[in-house]
Amino acid sequence: MSVAIGFLPVRPHRVVVLALDGVYPFELGIPNRVFTCVPGAYDVVTCAATEDRTVATNADFTVTVGHGPEALESADTVVVPPYDMARIAPELPEPVAAALARIRPGTRIVSICTGAFALAAAGMLDGRPATTHWALAPRFRRMFPRVALDPDVLFIDDGDVLTSAGAASGVDVCLHVVRSDHGSAVANSVARQCVVPPWREGGQAQYIDLPVPEEGATGTAATRAWALENLERPLALAELAEHARMSRRTFARRFQEETGTSPGRWLIQQRVRRARDLLETSELSVDRIAAEVGFATGTSLRQHLHAAIGVSPQAYRNTFRATAAARV
Template sequence: MPPHRVVVLAVDGVYPFEMTIPKRIFGTAQAPDGSPLYEVLTCGVHPGSGPGTVRTDADFSLAVDHGAELLSTAGTVVIPPFVGCGDDSRGADALRGLDDARDSRGSDALRDLRGADGLRGVDGLRGVDGLRGSTNLRDADGLRDLRGADGLRNLRGADGLRNLRGADGLRDSRGADSLRGSRGMDGLRDLRGADGLRGADESVAAGGSGDEWLPPLLAAALDRIAPGVRIVSICTAAFALAAAGRLDGRPATTHWNRAARFRAAFPQVELRPDVLFVDDGDVLTAAGVAAGVDVCLHLVRRDHGSEVANRVARLCIVPPWRDGGQAQYVEQPVPSAESTGTAGVREWALEHLHEPLTLAALAAQARMSVRTFSRRFRDEVGLTPLQWLTAQRVSYARKLLETTDWPVDRVAAAAGFGTGASLRLHLHATLGVAPIAYRSTFRATTSTASTAHAVQATATSAVREV
C-alpha cells in the first residue's frame, strides 16, 4: 500500500512557517522498516494546472510543482493561513496587486496597500491604473459621490474609507475624471464581485469579506477535494473552510484573537475559541502555529499510534502530545524568575502515574499550598492539575494498549486509574471507544500497514533480482 498522500494547499499570501509544518511532521513518520508512512506534496492556487508561483506574506515567493489538480489525489488536505483570511488589515487581492499599485502615477500611498489605512479593504483597486478616477476624491467623505458607483453610496461610515482626504495615496489624484477599472468600465464595475468592495457594511461589521476569506480560485480548488478526504485548517484558514460551508453545524476553532470576528461572520459554526484544535472526524481545525504541530501529531497518533507519534516528536524536538482541549492562550506561560514553577512537579508526576496522586500530594511536592499550586499550574499549563494528570494517564494507557498484551486491569493499574472500569470510563470520554476496541483497531491498522510494506519490499527485491 502506498504512503498516505497529504497535500498542502498554498494560497497567495501564505504564511511560510505554517505551510511547512505538515511536511516536517508527516514527512518524519516512518514504519518499523523505515519506509515513509506519508507522502507530503504542495500545490498552489493559480490559474491553470501544473507548476506555478505562490507569494508568501514575507519578502519572497515560492515555486510549487503542482496546481490544484493535485487535490483530487489527496487523502488529507492541509490549508495553512494566508494574508486576508481572518485579517481585516490586509487582503490577498491587495497583496497580489502591489506591483500594479506601485506603478500608479500620482498615488504615493498606494506603494504599500497593506499599510494604507484609508484603503484597508479595497481589493477592487487591483487593476486600477494610476487611480485615473474621481473628480471629487479630494473632498469625498467615504467616496460618497463617485458617479456611477451605486455600491459605494453607503461607505460614509466605514472606518477604512471615512477620511480619504487625509490619505496620502488619494490626496493628489487631481485631474482624474473617473475610477476607470481594469475590466473596461467607468467606475469600479461590479463592486459586489470577488475583486470589489462586496458587502461593505457587512465587511466592516465582521472585519472582512467572504471573498477575502475564500478567493474564487480557492473555492474552485476546494471543489476538487473528494468526499471523505480529511481537511485540516491551521489558524485563520478556518475562515476559508467556514466561508465554503465546510464547517456548517460543526465544531471548530481558530486563533483566539480572531474568535469574535469568526463568530460574527459564521454563527452557524459551533466555535470553540479556547482549545488548541478540534477533531471532528474528517474536518480538523487548529488554533495557531504550535497548534498546527499538535494537530499533525494528533493525526499521526490517530493513524499509527502513540509510539510512531512520539518518535516523530522526539526527532522534531517538540512536545509529544498536547490535548486538543487544552487552552490556547496562557497568561503566564513561563514563570517569572522569582517564582517557583510547576515543571518539576509535572516531571515527577509522570514518573509516579501508577500511584494514587492527589492535588494535595502534588502541591506538597511543589512545596506550595493547594490554592497557590493550583493557580500557578493553570497559569503555566492552561489546565487544572487533575485535568492534566488525567490526560497524561490516558496517554500512557493508550501506549500500553498499543505496545503490550497486558489485560485491561493491569494497564489501568499501571496508568494510575486503579480499575479497568475507571480506565474504560476515561478512555471512552476521551476517544469514544473502550480499551479492547482501541487495541483491536490499532493492531488491525498497524498490522495492515506492516504487511503492505513487507509485500512492497518483497516485490521490489524480486524485481531487482530479475
Template sequence: MRNNRAMSAFSGDGRHRVAVLALDHVVGLDLGTSPQVLGSARDLDGRRYYQVRVCTPGGRPVRSAAGFSVLPDNGLELLEAADTVIVPGIHNGPALLDGVLDSEIAEALSRAHGRGARIVSICTGAFVLAAAGLLDDRPAATHWAHADRFARLFPAVKLDADVLFVDDGEILTSAGVAAGIDLCLHLIRRDHGAEVANRAARRCVVPPWRDGGQAQYTERPVPSPSNAGTARTRVWAMDHLGEPLTLDRMAAHARMSVRTFTRHFRDETGLSPAQWLLQHRTDRARELLESSDLSVARIARDTGFGSAAALRQRFHQALGVSPLAYRRTFAPR
C-alpha cells in the first residue's frame, strides 16, 4: 500500500505523477530539466499533464554541484506514489566514483521499479540506476565523458555512448546535460504524441528533436569553415525524403566527392548519411501517422520507404509496434 504522506504530495487530479530524486552533488541543470520541460506539457486549455515533485533521502537538504543547496519538500517515500521516477546526474559521490549506492536509496528505486513505475535517468544519473542493479543486461546511455568509467564499473550494462538517449521500455536513460531535455520531450511524445511535445518544445525554446547522437559532441578537432558544407544538402534532403536519395545524389548536391561528403556529414551530425535519412524518414512517417488519415502505403511512398511492408519493418525495428498500432496510440481522437 502506498504511503499516505507520499500520496498527499501529489494532488488527486489524475495527472501523471513524477518524482525527481536529487542526491548529493546533483547537477543543477539536470535537476531543473524535468520540472521545466514536463511542466511545459499542457493541453489546449493550458492544463498541465504532469505533476513534478522533488525529493531527497530523508527529505534532507542536498548540496548541488553548482554550489547551492536543494531544500526538498519530500523524502524517499515520494517514490512510492510516483508513476515516473527521474534521477538527475551527479558530479561526485560513491555511485559515480565506486559504483556503489546507499542501500536505502537502492531499495527505494527497486521497489518503485518493481511495482511498475517508469524509471528515468539524466546524464550520470545512470550510475545511480546501475548501482541499484536496475540496468544489468539492459542498454543504457550516459555522458560520453564518463562512458569509460561507467563501462569499467558496470560491465553487465550494455552501454551505448553514442546516442542522446535510450528508451528500453520502463527504463530510460539519457546522455549528458542537455540530452535530458531530449529525453523529457521524448517522454511527452511517447505519452501524449508529437503535437503536445512540439508545443512543450516551443515553450522551452528548444528543438523538438536533434539530429544524430552525442558522438557529434565528443571532443574532436573542429572543422574549419572552409570544410563545412553538408547543412544545405540536409535541408534539401528533408524536402525530398520521398525521392530516391542515393549517396551519389546527395554528394553531388553538396558538390563534393562521395568520400569527402560522407566524412563531413558524419563530423557534422554524428551519423552516416544512410542513418540520418532513415531517422528522418521515420520521424516524418510518425508525424503523418499522427496528423493525417493517409494510408500506410501512401505514407511509405511519401517518406521514401517505398512500400507498406518496408515501413512496417522499420517501425517494428525502431519502435516495437506497427504503423497502425502507432496511429491508434498517438493520433488525436
C-alpha cells in the first residue's frame, strides 16, 4: 500500500542504498519499504561497493543487487545500512572507500546503526554530532575520537548527514527524511502504511537492559498519555508524579529509565512536536498555538522551536506551506 501526495515531481529524488559486505538484511530493506510508500517522490535503488554486485549478508545467504558503485554518483540521498561488527575497522577496505568517494558534494547521507562506522572511517563525521547503537558507543569513541558521539538518541539530523541507532531507528530516520521532505501529514500516512509509530518518544536509554522493577512498581506510560491530552496545562513535576501515584523522586527516576530523558525535557519535545503540526495544518497565530501546546507565550514557543530545529515559527510555516502549494 502507498499514500499519494498530490503531485509528481519533475524527477524523483534518487535514494541509493549502499549494501556493504556483512549487511543486515532487515535494515537493508528499510529505505525501500519507507520511501516507496510515497509514490512518484523517490526512486530507490540498491548498489554494491564492487562491480560484481554480489554482497554477503550477516545471515546464511548472499544477495545480488541491481547496481554497482557508479549508482552513487547520481544519488540525491545515500543510505548506508549496518554491517557485521566483525568487519568494522578504523580504515575502510579500498573498494568501499572508493565507492564512498563517488558521492557528489552536497548529497544527503544517512547511516543506520553500524553504518556510522563506515562514515566515520571515511572522515565524513569528523567534528560532527553522530549516533550509533548504544552498545557500540565505547568502541566507536575509541576508534573515532574526533566524532561528537551521542549514544542517547534514536537519530541525529546534522543537515546533510544523518545517523541513527540500531534496527528500528532506521525506520525512524527514514520517516524523518520523509517528514523533512514532504511534511508531517505524509510521514504520518507512511507510518500508518508501515504499521509503525510516526515518532518514537525518548532515546536509546529506554532499550538498555535494566533491572526488573520491584514488585508492585508501576510505569509512567499512562501518565505520559495523560500529559499528551493535557499539554495546554502547566503540568509541573508534582502533578505528573501525583497522577502516577509516585513520589516526585521516584517518578523522575522511572521516567528517565523508561524514556531516556527527563519529564521537563520530554514535555518540551512534545509541545514542540504539537506546535509543528499546528503550524503546518492550521491558520492559528503563533501566540494561539503557544497557548494550545502549553508554552506560556509566543516568545517561549519561538525560543523552543529555534532551539529544536533552528528556525522561527513563521519560517517553518512558510516552508511547509510552500511545499504544500507545490503539491496542488
